[in-house]
Amino acid sequence: MYMKKVKCERLNDQGQGIGYIDNKIIFIPEFLPGDEALVRITKDKKNYMEGVIIDYITLSKDRVKTVCPYLNCGCPLKALNYQKQLEFKQEKLQNIMRKFAGLTDVVTDIIPSKEISYYRNKITLKVKNGIGYYKNGTNDFLPIDGCALAETRINEIIKVLNTLDLSNAKEITIKAMDEVMIIIKGKIDINKLQKYADSIYMDGKLVYGKAFITDSIDDLKFKVGKDSFFQVNNSMISVLYKTAISLATKKGTALDLFCGTGTISLFLSKYFDKVIGIDINEDAIECALENRKINNINNVDFICGDANTLCQDLKADVIFVDPPRSGLSKDGINNILNIKPKEIIYISCDPITLARDLNILKEKYIVEKIIPVDLFPNTYHVENIAVLNLC
Numbered sequence: 001m002y003m004k005k006v007k008c009e010r011l012n013d014q015g016q017g018i019g020y021i022d023n024k025i026i027f028i029p030e031f032l033p034g035d036e037a038l039v040r041i042t043k044d045k046k047n048y049m050e051g052v053i054i055d056y057i058t059l060s061k062d063r064v065k066t067v068c069p070y071l072n073c074g075c076p077l078k079a080l081n082y083q084k085q086l087e088f089k090q091e092k093l094q095n096i097m098r099k100f101a102g103l104t105d106v107v108t109d110i111i112p113s114k115e116i117s118y119y120r121n122k123i124t125l126k127v128k129n130g131i132g133y134y135k136n137g138t139n140d141f142l143p144i145d146g147c148a149l150a151e152t153r154i155n156e157i158i159k160v161l162n163t164l165d166l167s168n169a170k171e172i173t174i175k176a177m178d179e180v181m182i183i184i185k186g187k188i189d190i191n192k193l194q195k196y197a198d199s200i201y202m203d204g205k206l207v208y209g210k211a212f213i214t215d216s217i218d219d220l221k222f223k224v225g226k227d228s229f230f231q232v233n234n235s236m237i238s239v240l241y242k243t244a245i246s247l248a249t250k251k252g253t254a255l256d257l258f259c260g261t262g263t264i265s266l267f268l269s270k271y272f273d274k275v276i277g278i279d280i281n282e283d284a285i286e287c288a289l290e291n292r293k294i295n296n297i298n299n300v301d302f303i304c305g306d307a308n309t310l311c312q313d314l315k316a317d318v319i320f321v322d323p324p325r326s327g328l329s330k331d332g333i334n335n336i337l338n339i340k341p342k343e344i345i346y347i348s349c350d351p352i353t354l355a356r357d358l359n360i361l362k363e364k365y366i367v368e369k370i371i372p373v374d375l376f377p378n379t380y381h382v383e384n385i386a387v388l389n390l391c
């Protein structure tokens with residue numbers, strides 16, 4: 001394929017640069033607004049092209065030096081100065097809400113992350129020819145010797161893993177909270193890993209240390225299992241939860257749908273007479289029940305099952321929902337509308353499914369505001385908190 005000089009006009013929602021060649025749109029990774037580069041066309045379709053940079057000609061004034069040496073990893077925004085990253089995320093959310101939910105003037109200023117690098121408490125690495133990631137949106141494997149998103153202890157473990165025979169392993173997840181857990185799909189000689197971990201699982205079986213690890217958020221302690229969800233940006237977990245909780249003005253009974261290990265429920269226990277958390281993951285509910293005990297809290301109940309359907313028999317003044325990226329099911333939305341809570345606080349890491357669900361909920365609720373919270377610097381992802389009041 002041929003090469004062309006292209007100027008980056010703006011970013012798409014996935015953080016790829018957008019340029020034009022003879023009025024046809026082209027998507028280019030590692031390309032920031034203001035950059036000009038010599039680009040090799042890798043795909044030429046009827047309505048769009050894709051390309052890769054051969055050489056930069058002019059660099060954007062918004063570029064910064066990156067700590068990550070890799071190109072096309074999971075951090076398309078890492079070379080963009082942080083203030084511009086925040087503007088990109090806020091505008092993206094505004095556009096999605098206008099386009100898919102007909103909502104304007106509801107997105108507030110974004111809350112920045114306290115840490116921009118080395119903030120993740122969990123990463124999952126693929127094992128192929130070494131350990132690494134798939135390059136953004138492709139099946140191309142990128143072997144790594146460190147990750148500038150992952151916290152220091154994870155980087156130490158990556159270095160050790162790179163000295164081991166990984167030929168019988170497929171995937172390795174590392175969680176570094178107050179304690180460290182390594183979860184291996186496949187087989188590895190774990191002798192050299194033990195001094196870095198409190199818990200090691202291999203093919204689903206505990207082979208070293210504790211079954212659960214712990215993390216602390218403010219004055220609360222949490223047990224976290226190998227399969228349970230936990231927010232990944234430790235510096236921002238308490239900011240996210242406290243912001244969400246401060247937005248609820250009503251008191252009484254709260255539901256925490258998709259409660260994971262019970263984090264939001266236990267934070268809520270101080271402000272509500274009664275809290276009920278529901279999650280489908282048994283490992284997470286086992287942790288939630290234990291977390292209630294460790295923190296000596298007795299006004300919170302947990303139920304294991306599908307939150308979309310199990311909530312239908314419950315009553316609540318305020319409902320907190322924090323579903324996976326797929327958002328709420330139709331049943332879930334109908335059941336919430338039937339419960340008629342005075343307020344809904346909807347936490348979401350996927351603005352598209354959030355907009356889809358708000359578009360239905362807004363028939364009975366006023367979407368007062370949506371606060372973006374940057375839990376994922378250098379990536380195109382953003383967490384959002386929507387506040388809905390009964391009409």
Ligand SMILES: C[S@@+](CC[C@H](N)C(=O)[O-])C[C@H]1O[C@@H](n2cnc3c(N)ncnc32)[C@H](O)[C@@H]1O
Pocket residue numbers: 228229230231257258259260261262263264278279280281284305306307308322323324325
């Ligand atoms: C984004 S996480 C939120 C967890 C928790 N609120 C937190 O902050 O740690 C989504 C949670 O939804 C749970 N989940 C997924 N589908 C579910 C369903 N149909 N019913 C209940 N929980 C579900 C997952 O197990 C996961 O714990």
